Amino acid sequence: xxxxxxxTEIVVExxxxxxxxxxxxxxxxxxxxxxxxxxxEIHFERPLPEVxxxxxxxxxxxxLEFKRDLRRERRDAEEELGRYLPQRERETGERFIxxxxxxxxxxPYQIEHGALVARPPFRPxxxxxxxxxVWLDS
Numbered sequence: 001x002x003x004x005x006x007x008t009e010i011v012v013e014x015x016x017x018x019x020x021x022x023x024x025x026x027x028x029x030x031x032x033x034x035x036x037x038x039x040x041e042i043h044f045e046r047p048l049p050e051v052x053x054x055x056x057x058x059x060x061x062x063x064l065e066f067k068r069d070l071r072r073e074r075r076d077a078e079e080e081l082g083r084y085l086p087q088r089e090r091e092t093g094e095r096f097i098x099x100x101x102x103x104x105x106x107x108p109y110q111i112e113h114g115a116l117v118a119r120p121p122f123r124p125x126x127x128x129x130x131x132x133x134v135w136l137d138s
Contacts, residue, residue: 002034011129014103023066023103031059034133048087055084063098070102081109082116
């Protein structure tokens, strides 16, 4: 279980847009120690050869795409999720959610009528670090 102090430290560090590898480590900590996900259920750099790519992280029906700075790399994240989500849905017959994040911003996506659609973004704050856990859990 994550302490309130550790959760706040993670939110502060994520807000600094710490880069791909650090985001991966911090998100892993949130998922496993904050939300109780099993480590064995989180797959990093999952190859998706059918669409020539690798999902940064896959947990259940959620594909996570980590970027250094979404302000500059959002199109890249959308292009990747636009390939990964339909592929996962075809392969499993289930609906998937994609989340692009640079740590400071979290943007969820879904496939609707064959097109990638962004949902309202989420920005964690130091004033409400548990809000990130609630958002991720939903």
